[in-house]
Every structure is written in structure tokens, then in C-alpha cells.
Amino acid sequence: MPRPNSHKRANVNQHEAESGADGPLSCGHWMTAKVHTIKPLDSVAHARALIEERRINQLPVVKDGVLVGIVTDRDLRDAFNAVTTSAHAAGTIEPAPGSPEQIPVEAVMTHKAMTLTPRSSVVAAAELMRRERIGAVPIVDGHALVGIITRSDVLKAFIVRETSGLSGDRD
Amino acid sequence: MTRNPSHVRLTDTLAAARMIMQAEGFKHLPVVETKRVLGVITDRDVRQHAAHLDETLVETAMTADPVTVSPDTSIEEAASVMLVKRIGCLPVVQNGGLVGIITVTDLLRALLDIARVHGH
Numbered sequence: 001m002p003r004p005n006s007h008k009r010a011n012v013n014q015h016e017a018e019s020g021a022d023g024p025l026s027c028g029h030w031m032t033a034k035v036h037t038i039k040p041l042d043s044v045a046h047a048r049a050l051i052e053e054r055r056i057n058q059l060p061v062v063k064d065g066v067l068v069g070i071v072t073d074r075d076l077r078d079a080f081n082a083v084t085t086s087a088h089a090a091g092t093i094e095p096a097p098g099s100p101e102q103i104p105v106e107a108v109m110t111h112k113a114m115t116l117t118p119r120s121s122v123v124a125a126a127e128l129m130r131r132e133r134i135g136a137v138p139i140v141d142g143h144a145l146v147g148i149i150t151r152s153d154v155l156k157a158f159i160v161r162e163t164s165g166l167s168g169d170r171d
Numbered sequence: 172m173t174r175n176p177s178h179v180r181l182t183d184t185l186a187a188a189r190m191i192m193q194a195e196g197f198k199h200l201p202v203v204e205t206k207r208v209l210g211v212i213t214d215r216d217v218r219q220h221a222a223h224l225d226e227t228l229v230e231t232a233m234t235a236d237p238v239t240v241s242p243d244t245s246i247e248e249a250a251s252v253m254l255v256k257r258i259g260c261l262p263v264v265q266n267g268g269l270v271g272i273i274t275v276t277d278l279l280r281a282l283l284d285i286a287r288v289h290g291h
Binding site for chain 2: 052055073077123126127129130151152154155156158159162
């Protein structure tokens, strides 16, 4: 399946509702601010352990507080498959060069992740996820990673809005 | 929802399940015997047995007795169930038999369409 590899700030046209980071339909309101992240030189094995342990599907890759990429369960699975297949063929058990313990995350991550800002609307996030077939979008303020918004977060925003009478106020 | 979705049986191997997931781009497959939904198997379940895909049966890795919905269930209700239970898909069952599967992606698409109609 084709994936974006050359994007940065998503072009979200009319839905980039600049209603303020705390607006009831803003990404800032619905994102998860406490994001699990990983560093570019951490190993693929470490990333995978973190994803399984936290039951998440993607990890923003951060260097000195700046978002430099994103790695998904699919990226990691593909890396693992390639390695376990060749290890089986070679009959090796010890971590060898090219094993998940030695491959850095930066070798398998998407380098220029699609991002939105805290002021972007959740509708823009939903459209981006659908168009690009991605499960989550990192939220950045300038270059700093400030959160992540997932399909579940967006779903929650829609549902709360629907059940609270549409205006978007959830309180 | 996706009607008549691909599915696996209890005695299929995880290797077979993974092949279907990768070929068709699904992360979840219902586990079905004589039309009845007995479980759901996800790519995460498969990953956890990555070293033994050829020897492990779907039955030992699946979530048994999954939460299901009917074709009449509202989008909002299906979404609430997924959020509360932290699951990514719901088999759709009618008269005791599998008729479809609905995922978070399906729900987001539907809700986007609704939002567009309302002018958001």
C-alpha cells in the first residue's frame, strides 16, 4: 500500500479552523498530550516492545524535542519479517548485524510525517487520516511535538458532539 | 460495513490468517464456523506469535466470544462500544450469522460524511 513519504504540514484547506487550541472541535482539545516517543537511534526491537507494551500502533520519533519522523507497527513488522526470514535461512540465533536489536528506528521510519497543529479541527484530522490511510497524526507547535491525535480520539470527538447536540460543546 | 468479509476458521494457522490480512489489507478477521462468529483475530494477536505462525492455530490466539452488533445498531452506538472496549472492529451479526464487519475506519468515514452534510 503506498504511503506518503514527502509531506510535512498537511494542507487541510477550509477545515483548518483556527478556533484556538482549546476550541471544542480542535485537535488540541482531543489529542493525547502525553505521547510515547522514541529516538532515531533507538533499536527497532525497542520500538516494537514499546508498541506492544503500551498497546499503541505508532510512535513519533523525536530528537531534542523536535519531531523527525514516525514509525508504525507495520514498519516494524516488515523490518522484523525481513530479519526473521533471513535469520531462519541462516540458522542463526544470536543477534547478528541487521537484527532488530541493531537496526535503528530511523532506518525504517517515515521521515516526514504528516502533522497538524493544536488549532487544526478534528474534521481536518479525520479527512487527513482517511485520505492518507494513516492511523494517527502528530500534533506540533512550531517544531515541537505537543501531542498525537488518533482515529479513536477523532471518533470520540464526533460521538460526543453528536450526543451533546451538535454545537461541539461537550461540557 | 464490509459485507461478507473474509474470515478464517478455528483450525487455520496464523500463517494463513496473516496471508489474508496482508493480501486484503485488513487488520482484523472474524473467526467463523458454520456462519457463527466464534472469535476475532487481529494483526496484533498474530504478531505476538510471530515466531510460530505455521504451528499456531487461530483458536489459540484469537479473542473468543467477541462483542458484536446487528445491522440495525446505530453508528454512534457502535462507536461508543469500540471506544469503551478499546477495540478496532465489530462483527455484524444477523439471525446468528455473520453478515459483515465494521471498523473504526468505516465509522470515521460515515461520521465525516455526516459532518459534511451538516456543513462542518
